[in-house]
Amino acid sequence: MNFKHTLIASSLALTVLAGCSSAPDEVVVAEQSAVESQYLEAKNLLIEGNYVRAAEILSALDASFPFGPYSHQIQLDLIYSYYKTDNTSQALASIDRFLKLNPTHTDIDYVYYMRGLTNLKAAKNALQEMVGIERFDRDITEHREAFSDFNKIVIDYPESQYAKDARQRMIYTKNFIAKSELAVAEYYMRRSAYVAAANRAKYVLENLGDTDQVENALEMMLVSYDQLELTDLYDNTYQVLKLNYPDNPLVN
Structure with a gap:
């Protein structure tokens, strides 16, 4: 990079x-x-x-x-040195200080870009990195912050040299957030808390509908409404699932 x-x-x-x-x-x-x-x-x-x-x-x-x-x-x-040495707390503190004191600096797009990268790095769990897996059932505050940072570049500095990469990172980050929400929904389903599960899945459908987690969200909503015997909501969800994912196993 x-x-x-x-x-x-x-x-x-x-x-x-x-x-x-x-x-x-x-x-x-x-x-x-x-x-x-x-x-x-x-x-x-x-x-x-x-x-x-x-x-x-x-x-x-x-x-x-x-x-x-x-x-x-x-x-x-x-800021860059702190980022490269994984000193994310110092990097974020330095970034926030710079943004506060120099809001119109010519390189402000770079600072927001580094803030996004640093928030993503802060979100990584050292143990998960060692075993080579991702987990979605944990706090995602830093992912939300990173998404906001990258979105700031795309919206306010569309001509920035960092805008293209920021868009790509927004896609990844938004998809991760959607997976995290559905991981919580899954947790609720395992405990038969179907109202909470359906609400989480519905949130993904309504707010993260441009991610690849829509089908999973519809499945969880369908199962939850079935368990709750909410016929109208079940029928509506079934039609949406059938229309958009006709090969889904839950569609007869």
Whole structure:
């Protein structure tokens, strides 16, 4: 993946401030020279993939020079460093701070994109990753946040270089949310809580109807209404299932 703000080393020009006294000027120049030197070191570390050390340097620079001429780029690179080192809590905190302080920054689409990626990474369970499976019966707050972040790019920054990938990630995220809702519905069905199960499945049908979970949702609604002896709702659901999925096993 191409992250223009982190993988392209730039040549930084020193800004020499004019003044009446040469001593303060020399201090400013020396300070800026030190910042430039450390920042370029961090950029090289990012290119080399040494994200931990890069994050250490960038974090120190951000703390010492939060309003300097390189502050925005330092903060953007720090966000990426935190993301690459799986430090999602720090990444999200840095992202939210940047959005609050720089709502009109020219790279704000990139920041929202990184927020979406970071929320998705935060949602991953380490144990599930190790065994190579996905679970849908857990909290999906981060998935909802990620969907909102990617949607923000698509709606507000449609010409962004990140818009295309954001759309694809929205599809994945929305489908995951739908699966999670139906996992809860399944849980209710196993406990004969058919009203709750039907409501969860209906939510998927009404709010996540453009995912690949519609057929499963209709099946759960049909079984639940049958168990509840809600004839009208059963008949209506049956007709919808038959019309859209004529080969479904529940359709005679």
